Amino acid sequence: MKYLTEYRDVALVQEYVRRIHQLVTKPWSIMEICGGQTHGLVKNGILEMLPEQVTMVHGPGCPVCVTPLHLIDDAIALAYQPGIILTSFGDMLRVPGSKESLLEAKANGANIQMVYSPLDALKIAQKNPDKEVVFFAVGFETTAPANALSVIQAAALDLNNYSILTSHVLVPPAMEAILSDPETRVDGFLAAGHVCTIMGMEEYYPIAEKYRVPIVVTGFEPIDLLIGIYETLKQLEAGSYQVDNQYARVVQFGGNPQAKEIIGKVFITSDRIWRGIGEIPGSGYEVDQDFSGYDARIKFALGHREVPEHPECIAGQILKGLRKPIHCGQFGKGCTPEHPLGAPMVSSEGACAAYYHFAQMKNETING
Amino acid sequence: MCLAIPGKITAITEHLDGAFRTGKVSFGGIVRDTNLSMVPDAQIDDYVLVHVGVAISVVDEDEARKTFELLKAMGELEEELGPDPKPGVE
Numbered sequence: 447m448k449y450l451t452e453y454r455d456v457a458l459v460q461e462y463v464r465r466i467h468q469l470v471t472k473p474w475s476i477m478e479i480c481g482g483q484t485h486g487l488v489k490n491g492i493l494e495m496l497p498e499q500v501t502m503v504h505g506p507g508c509p510v511c512v513t514p515l516h517l518i519d520d521a522i523a524l525a526y527q528p529g530i531i532l533t534s535f536g537d538m539l540r541v542p543g544s545k546e547s548l549l550e551a552k553a554n555g556a557n558i559q560m561v562y563s564p565l566d567a568l569k570i571a572q573k574n575p576d577k578e579v580v581f582f583a584v585g586f587e588t589t590a591p592a593n594a595l596s597v598i599q600a601a602a603l604d605l606n607n608y609s610i611l612t613s614h615v616l617v618p619p620a621m622e623a624i625l626s627d628p629e630t631r632v633d634g635f636l637a638a639g640h641v642c643t644i645m646g647m648e649e650y651y652p653i654a655e656k657y658r659v660p661i662v663v664t665g666f667e668p669i670d671l672l673i674g675i676y677e678t679l680k681q682l683e684a685g686s687y688q689v690d691n692q693y694a695r696v697v698q699f700g701g702n703p704q705a706k707e708i709i710g711k712v713f714i715t716s717d718r719i720w721r722g723i724g725e726i727p728g729s730g731y732e733v734d735q736d737f738s739g740y741d742a743r744i745k746f747a748l749g750h751r752e753v754p755e756h757p758e759c760i761a762g763q764i765l766k767g768l769r770k771p772i773h774c775g776q777f778g779k780g781c782t783p784e785h786p787l788g789a790p791m792v793s794s795e796g797a798c799a800a801y802y803h804f805a806q807m808k809n810e811t812i813n814g
Numbered sequence: 815m816c817l818a819i820p821g822k823i824t825a826i827t828e829h830l831d832g833a834f835r836t837g838k839v840s841f842g843g844i845v846r847d848t849n850l851s852m853v854p855d856a857q858i859d860d861y862v863l864v865h866v867g868v869a870i871s872v873v874d875e876d877e878a879r880k881t882f883e884l885l886k887a888m889g890e891l892e893e894e895l896g897p898d899p900k901p902g903v904e
Contacts, residue, residue: 482816507816535866563867565849588816591852592868599834640816643863643871666817695877696863702870704852 481795646701722762
């Protein structure tokens with residue numbers, strides 16, 4: 447597409463790096479919420495281009511990474527039940543539960559299919575009327591409309607053998623949880639561009655005001671990331687804390703009204719447990735009771751239970767930005783993408799996997 | 815996970831009601847069936863951002879161009895800097 451490759455222009459990258467170096471006079475910590483942005487920062491070597499005073503803190507924005515262990519175990523248990531086909535995104539299938547991942551369960555005979563879209567899961571349900579098809583609906587606000595749409599379509603088609611197991615998390619409550627944690631120090635945020643594509647920018651004004659942090663809605667290309675960082679730093683150096691939109695070619699102030707409407711129809715806000723972080727009030731979605739026939743939790747009477755994490759995994763501290771992946775004793779040793787101890791090593795957007803794949807740790811180890 | 819890819823609408827295939835508005839979207843030549851119910855105004859030849867099979871936004875070419883021109887304007891220094899492809903930067 448026109449105006450896509452331009453956002454990867456090397457000379458412009460260098461120009462923004464130069465501007466950032468010129469601008470910065472003090473140490474600042476900026477959190478990028480979204481795992482896609484973490485991936486972009488590491489993959490493009492942007493972390494190494496920034497001045498020493500600028501620390502990028504990698505946020506909890508990888509939905510499969512924060513999906514609680516007990517939910518993965520629930521999904522696996524469903525997949526072993528005769529008559530059920532469990533479906534989900536590829537990323538989700540690789541995350542280890544307490545005994546195995548969904549992918550390992552599949553190898554052991556559980557009926558699991560990877561799908562590209564929840565609407566594909568719906569098609570599987572149409573083709574298999576004698577089976578129950580459960581879609582493990584994981585995601586942030588970005589994915590919520592597509593997941594909600596699958597429920598709306600199932601209802602419109604009178605498809606009663608389809609349901610979703612939700613693991614839906616929301617960004618603004620997580621930002622508040624991070625900002626209220628006395629241990630963390632985050633001076634400014636890059637807000638996740640595609641989350642804001644759906645939800646718009648309104649939710650971020652009270653956060654910027656209350657915690658006096660600049661929040662810049664940012665895209666995913668190298669130039670987007672650098673402009674987002676530059677604009678955040680400009681505010682920090684000037685002592686201001688506004689909500690700004692770097693990603694105006696995609697994000698509208700009010701978000702996508704059709705998407706918000708469909709979310710409002712199918713989901714209600716609920717408290718959610720984030721893997722490694724704990725419960726955050728009002729930080730997720732559950733299926734509204736109007737659509738309870740499509741809620742796998744109700745349909746299959748799933749209970750709630752706590753499952754302990756691997757004792758040596760520091761995923762919680764990494765997701766809160768308190769420690770970097772390389773500070774973990776198991777990083778690259780007992781924990782690799784092939785044999786992950788925790789979720790951030792699984793998804794390519796998890797901070798641990800991003801560091802592992804792009805060998806960022808080499809520099810960080812040398813520089814402390 | 816929140817990855818969304820821009821593609822060009824090449825056909826509107828079904829338009830039964832809001833939830834079923836679908837079309838063909840080309841991603842650099844690879845064509846996929848895409849749900850278009852969240853971009854009711856999008857037409858053939860528009861660029862949309864697609865996430866898990868659903869178009870979530872029309873990419874605003876004017877805004878894309880504006881940002882790009884801004885970048886170009888401050889890119890006067892390009893000449894000074896010269897084309898120095900850095901490894902790791904695409």
